[in-house]
Amino acid sequence: MAKLLQGKVAIVTGAGAGLGRAHAIELARHGAHVVVNDIAGSEDGAAARAVAAEIQRTGGQAMACTGDVTRFDDMQAMADRAIAKWGRIDILxxxxxxxxxxxFAKLTLDDFRWVMDVHVMGAVHCTKAVWPHMQAQKFGRIVMTTSSSGLYGNFGQSNYGAAKMALVGLMQTLALEGAKYDIRVNCLAPSAATAMTKDLLPAEVLARLTPEHVSPGVVALVHSDAPTRMILLAGAGSFECANITMTRGVFIEELATSAEQLIGCLDEVKSRVGEVVPGAGWDQYKLEIDKATSKV
Incomplete structure (x- = not known):
């Protein structure tokens, strides 16, 4: 049986350990040639080289490539290496x-900027480096890693949550801009065991919260018939979908008393009966204009 990603070329950033390592191995298992990226660190990329070697030992094709996602030149060099070796880049x-x-009260601005820089600008740098190649070949699959912290909030993670929600916005627009080139862009929100969950959950639950239980979601978001603009939640072998929705809301005609009227009907504004998933930002304008003109 043909493998889902046979001959495709994939780049996985932060792939020296954890989720990135599991993603790289799973993509290779399905036939992809994988660029295993990680920051050089104190051992000059030993972690990335170990993952690439692990893939090669099982008959896959992989190469390690160290580079800092916060430096565009590093990401451009990584894309250039992938093109030089395999001639294309299909998956990021x-x-x-x-x-x-x-x-937030105790968080320094430097720490806020650093998290935003790694997650948001890191994804921008990598995507910018591969985008022209995907446009030229009229095929591309990009996954942004978001988080429940961004989608729903998490105490003590204002910087992380802001960065992860920013990636959802980036995904929404890039999917629209990439559609005519068959570049599909999605988000993955993983759940995996961390030091934070170690004392909160029983051992049998933690045993399922492994990166390997998340990575099939990556394959589902990057294969030839993948969706686009999907926010896939994944953890412990369970998969869900999140949506940014818009309610039907209310129309208030009298400007002079609109604030008072709105305060009095916020429950109706929040009602999810008849809510929709907008196809683009213009859908908000259209809904509001349609309601306004229908009252004229």
Whole structure:
């Protein structure tokens, strides 16, 4: 049976350990040639080289490529290496990330900027480096790694949450701009065991919260018939979908008393009966204009 990603070329950032390592191995298992990216670190990329070697030992094709996602020149050099070796880039998994957890009151601006720089600008740099190649070949699959912290909030993670929600916005627009080139862009929100969950969950639950239980979601988001603009949640072998929706809302005609009227009907504004998933930002304007003109 043909493999889902046979001959495709994939880049996975932050792939020296954890989720990135699991994603790289799973993509290779399905036939992709994988660029295993990680920051050089104190051992000059030993982690990335180990993952690439692991893939090669099982008959896959992989190469390690160290580089810092916060430096565009590093990401451009990585894309150039992939093109030189395999002639194309089909898949990008923006996985690299960092944490600097503190309540907003105690969080320094430097730590806020650093998390935004790694997650948001890191994804921008990587995507910018591969985008022209995907346009030229009229095929591309890009995964942004978002988080429940961005989608729903998490105490002590204002910087991380802001960065992860920013990636959803980036995904929404890039999917629209890439559609005519068959570049499909999606988000993955993974759940995996961390030091934070170690004392909160029983051992049998933690045993399922492994990166390997998340990575099939990456394959589902990058194969030839993949969706686009999907926010896929994944953890412990379970998969869900999140949506940014818009309610039907209300129309208030009298400007002079609109604030008072709105305060009195916020429950109706929040009602999810008849809510929709907008296809683009213009859908908000259209809904509001349609309601306004229908009252004229």
């Amino acid at each position: 998994v923006n996985n690299a990330g960092v944490l600097r957890d503190r309540t």
